Amino acid sequence: MLYRETGQFKTDYASDQQLFPIRQDRIAVFVLLAFAYLGVPLAAQTPGLAGAIDFNYWFNGVLIPFLIFALAALGLNILTGYAGLLSLGTAAFMAVGAFAAYNFELRLPGMPMLLSFILAGAVAALVGIVFGLPSLRIRGFYLAVATLAAQFFVVWALTKFSWFSNYSSSGVITAQKIVVFGYAVDTPVKRYLLVLAIVSVMALAAKNMVRGAVGRAWMAVRDMDVAAEVVGIPIMKTKLLAFAISSFYCGVAGALYAFAYLGTVEPAGFELELSFRILFMIIIGGVGSILGSFLGAAFIVLLPIFLDLSATSIERSFGFALPSGLVSNLTLIIFGALIVFFLAVEPLGLARLWQIAKEKLRLWPFPH
Amino acid sequence: MSLAFGGVVALQGVSFDVREHEIRAIIGPNGAGKSSMLNVINGVYHPQRGSVAFKGRRRRRIDPYEAAKLGIARTFQNIALFRGMSVLDNLMTGRNLKMKRNVLEQALYLGPARREELEHRKKVEAVIDFLEIQHVRRTPVGRLPYGLQKRVELGRALAAEPELLLLDEPMAGMNLEEKQDMSRFILDVNDQMGATIVLIEHDMSVVMDLSDRVVVLDYGRKIADGTPEEVRSNKAVIDAYLGVAH
Amino acid sequence: MQFFFEVLIGGLLAGVMYSLVALGFVLIYKASGVFNFAQGAMVFFAALTTVGFISMGVPFWLAAALALAAMTVLAFLTERVVLRPLVNQPQITLFMATIGLTFFIEGVAQLTWGAQVHALDLGIADEPIEWLMDHTAMNVSKFDLVASGIAAALVTVLALFFNKTRTGRALRAVADDHQAALAVGISLQRIWVIVWATAGFVALVTGLLWGARNGVQFALTFLALKALPVLVLGGFDSIAGAIVGGLIIGASEKLAEVYIGPHVGGGIESWFPYVLALAFLLVRPEGLFGERRIDRV
Numbered sequence: 001m002l003y004r005e006t007g008q009f010k011t012d013y014a015s016d017q018q019l020f021p022i023r024q025d026r027i028a029v030f031v032l033l034a035f036a037y038l039g040v041p042l043a044a045q046t047p048g049l050a051g052a053i054d055f056n057y058w059f060n061g062v063l064i065p066f067l068i069f070a071l072a073a074l075g076l077n078i079l080t081g082y083a084g085l086l087s088l089g090t091a092a093f094m095a096v097g098a099f100a101a102y103n104f105e106l107r108l109p110g111m112p113m114l115l116s117f118i119l120a121g122a123v124a125a126l127v128g129i130v131f132g133l134p135s136l137r138i139r140g141f142y143l144a145v146a147t148l149a150a151q152f153f154v155v156w157a158l159t160k161f162s163w164f165s166n167y168s169s170s171g172v173i174t175a176q177k178i179v180v181f182g183y184a185v186d187t188p189v190k191r192y193l194l195v196l197a198i199v200s201v202m203a204l205a206a207k208n209m210v211r212g213a214v215g216r217a218w219m220a221v222r223d224m225d226v227a228a229e230v231v232g233i234p235i236m237k238t239k240l241l242a243f244a245i246s247s248f249y250c251g252v253a254g255a256l257y258a259f260a261y262l263g264t265v266e267p268a269g270f271e272l273e274l275s276f277r278i279l280f281m282i283i284i285g286g287v288g289s290i291l292g293s294f295l296g297a298a299f300i301v302l303l304p305i306f307l308d309l310s311a312t313s314i315e316r317s318f319g320f321a322l323p324s325g326l327v328s329n330l331t332l333i334i335f336g337a338l339i340v341f342f343l344a345v346e347p348l349g350l351a352r353l354w355q356i357a358k359e360k361l362r363l364w365p366f367p368h
Numbered sequence: 369m370s371l372a373f374g375g376v377v378a379l380q381g382v383s384f385d386v387r388e389h390e391i392r393a394i395i396g397p398n399g400a401g402k403s404s405m406l407n408v409i410n411g412v413y414h415p416q417r418g419s420v421a422f423k424g425r426r427r428r429r430i431d432p433y434e435a436a437k438l439g440i441a442r443t444f445q446n447i448a449l450f451r452g453m454s455v456l457d458n459l460m461t462g463r464n465l466k467m468k469r470n471v472l473e474q475a476l477y478l479g480p481a482r483r484e485e486l487e488h489r490k491k492v493e494a495v496i497d498f499l500e501i502q503h504v505r506r507t508p509v510g511r512l513p514y515g516l517q518k519r520v521e522l523g524r525a526l527a528a529e530p531e532l533l534l535l536d537e538p539m540a541g542m543n544l545e546e547k548q549d550m551s552r553f554i555l556d557v558n559d560q561m562g563a564t565i566v567l568i569e570h571d572m573s574v575v576m577d578l579s580d581r582v583v584v585l586d587y588g589r590k591i592a593d594g595t596p597e598e599v600r601s602n603k604a605v606i607d608a609y610l611g612v613a614h
Numbered sequence: 615m616q617f618f619f620e621v622l623i624g625g626l627l628a629g630v631m632y633s634l635v636a637l638g639f640v641l642i643y644k645a646s647g648v649f650n651f652a653q654g655a656m657v658f659f660a661a662l663t664t665v666g667f668i669s670m671g672v673p674f675w676l677a678a679a680l681a682l683a684a685m686t687v688l689a690f691l692t693e694r695v696v697l698r699p700l701v702n703q704p705q706i707t708l709f710m711a712t713i714g715l716t717f718f719i720e721g722v723a724q725l726t727w728g729a730q731v732h733a734l735d736l737g738i739a740d741e742p743i744e745w746l747m748d749h750t751a752m753n754v755s756k757f758d759l760v761a762s763g764i765a766a767a768l769v770t771v772l773a774l775f776f777n778k779t780r781t782g783r784a785l786r787a788v789a790d791d792h793q794a795a796l797a798v799g800i801s802l803q804r805i806w807v808i809v810w811a812t813a814g815f816v817a818l819v820t821g822l823l824w825g826a827r828n829g830v831q832f833a834l835t836f837l838a839l840k841a842l843p844v845l846v847l848g849g850f851d852s853i854a855g856a857i858v859g860g861l862i863i864g865a866s867e868k869l870a871e872v873y874i875g876p877h878v879g880g881g882i883e884s885w886f887p888y889v890l891a892l893a894f895l896l897v898r899p900e901g902l903f904g905e906r907r908i909d910r911v
Contacts, residue, residue: 149888232436332721339714
């Protein structure tokens with residue numbers, strides 16, 4: 001009843017190509033954005049609510065990491081989901097972004113912070129291209145080896161060459177305070193809004209790229225690269241572009257990870273496990289889907305919190321202490337099982353489930 | 369033209385010409401080297417000896433991307449569509465060489481990239497209308513029945529506005545009605561778009577009706593070359609391939 | 615010069631350990647076409663289970679037997695829950711499923727036996743071989759030598775199994791072409807369980823040897839990663855390749871660390887094997903012994 005498209009005819013290609021062709025979708029997205037940009041910050045300011053809900057925890061521990069991981073997942077999705085180039089080196093590119101941004105801020109005084117972030121992404125993109133060169137000769141799954149080389153080499157290099165961390169021991173860096181256009185971004189709300197703004201813009205850009213010529217080129221190379229060449233798609237340029245743009249996104253995510261989330265990072269915090277975590281996000285959320293990157297990130301960020309809360313409430317209501325490490329092991333088990341489950345049952349992940357739900361909603365309350 | 373894979377000889381000294389705007393058929397028993405011939409023309413295989421002369425230039429090695437740039441498009445025997453994409457997107461990839469807007473402009477979308485997308489969309493819709501596949505334009509091609517997939521593949525080749533169209537068994541696996549539709553499309557393409565067509569086909573009635581001239585291959589060698597009538601009554605061809613009417 | 619040999623032999627012996635891990639991969643890849651990222655987790659699980667039983671007072675051989683039983687059960691479950699539902703999916707999907715499997719197995723292992731590091735004593739001392747020490751002043755560990763001997767024996771047994779027995783022939787048939795194997799009446803399910811159980815056995819041996827050397831700990835899981843360069847060099851479907859590849863990677867890693875390492879600050883063994891594998895891939899994408907894939911258009 002609510003989600004009908006009747007009466008919404010498209011009379012020209014321009015309106016057919018819209019991002020959200022269905023009016024209800026447009027309204028929903030508008031409401032979501034309004035809530036995210038206005039509703040949440042306002043709620044955080046109202047005295048009554050601020051007492052009841054720990055907004056700082058929600059900003060620092062949930063929303064900000066969710067957005068940053070979603071950005072990294074977007075980057076990985078572009079490379080692995082759309083272009084079909086398996087990468088296990090996501091964390092390495094994030095590390096490059098983080099350390100590059102730190103060094104730009106450190107060594108070029110007066111550098112606008114947003115520019116540092118963009119340049120950090122650009123540096124990550126260059127590194128991405130270098131480690132992406134093997135993809136021109138190596139296919140599928142062997143490419144994982146190249147990205148693993150990137151992952152291990154980058155972390156080693158950032159630890160060994162202490163120039164990167166300004167000669168601190170074990171490569172720890174403390175990100176500078178964020179100042180955008182002279183305005184200090186120092187409270188959780190402000191950091192949240194900054195991250196939200198950057199991620200929304202980059203998500204929109206990603207969506208545009210993915211439904212345009214370059215996105216089609218990526219998917220063609222993914223689906224059948226021999227045919228793609230025959231059709232006139234330049235394979236080398238397409239693959240390297242995928243690496244570059246994906247690494248740019250991961251680099252910016254890494255910079256935000258250091259500056260807006262953790263504050264202090266070290267190379268060891270960008271190990272293989274983080275790469276796997278982001279890979280899980282896109283598998284569960286949906287490979288080859290922009291929305292999927294967000295859904296997957298939300299899931300992976302929220303699940304451990306949910307398990308933690310459940311464990312605590314069980315402990316409280318039954319009055320005994322659960323074995324330590326139970327929650328973290330359970331998290332591993334559930335993640336592992338879910339990966340296999342999603343791959344077997346719905347390889348296109350939560351995004352596809354969402355699509356199916358929408359299709360059902362269009363018919364509701366009728367069964368078919 | 370000579371082509372071999374290790375010890376297996378695919379083509380042995382085959383040579384023929386294709387006139388502009390004509391429809392040239394390549395026929396012969398299975399394994400005669402017909403697909404290999406097409407693959408050489410469009411650069412998927414590189415011959416050990418021989419060269420392809422196209423638009424005034426002679427080349428021995430060409431890669432598929434260059435072939436596409438020169439205006440050669442093709443379809444494949446086993447359908448090489450991009451299964452994860454819709455019909456519309458598959459056809460749009462056919463126009464990739466004509467899209468000039470860079471990544472940043474595409475990321476922005478509004479402005480030049482949007483104009484270019486819409487312009488190419490119009491061209492692609494013309495092909496969709498021509499092939500009568502409007503009803504499936506948003507369907508992922510992996511879900512379409514075989515006959516429609518073959519039509520979509522032709523559409524992708526046509527979307528590139530090619531000068532030379534290579535069709536590898538476009539009618540394979542089709543029933544009579546589908547074959548008639550496909551024949552009509554091929555004739556229209558030749559007529560209206562002026563494309564030169566080289567096609568591999570097993571159905572002799574189709575070959576006789578559609579083609580201007582025919583090349584016959586057998587075991588990698590050319591055994592006949594001429595008009596359909598000449599070829600049909602050629603003894604060597606009858607012995608190797610056609611058989612005698614009883 | 616003698617120092618060089620010492621490092622080389624040390625590297626070769628370490629390489630034997632890598633070969634063992636790679637062997638498990640090759641077995642599974644040969645028979646089910648799956649790159650089993652969970653092999654490392656299986657090594658960890660097998661070792662941990664053995665050690666867990668030992669700490670409960672169970673004698674060594676019984677503990678090992680119980681661990682083997684557990685690995686067989688795991689093989690059954692994997693075939694049922696992971697392989698069967700994903701039977702026609704592309705390789706990459708199966709690979710990602712085994713990543714999920716890895717985390718699952720780790721969680722279960724640690725949940726059951728705890729997350730501390732366990733020591734494992736196999737009764738072989740990690741000391742220099744006296745005879746060698748006396749005659750050539752080379753420091754080669756007794757333990758490493760015994761480990762290589764065990765690995766060599768294992769490989770021989772497996773090679774014989776594959777080539778001389780009926781089941782071995784069936785395994786090779788399945789590795790070649792699933793459909794054809796089905797057509798001649800070979801039960802894919804049974805074969806897969808056998809293969810995964812065998813890989814489980816290899817994992818157990820590997821786990822015990824590695825665990826005795828470095829302690830049984832979570833890090834064993836990432837052994838899977840060290841096997842990747844070995845497989846790249848040796849080809850994913852060759853037992854001989856796993857051996858040769860392992861030896862090359864082991865030797866080159868140690869030599870690089872000793873001779874190149876000091877110039878760049880050390881620790882290069884974390885990435886050297888991968889870069890080596892990468893360079894190799896650029897020249898010969900299918901490995902030393904692997905099969906060349908020809909794509910028919």
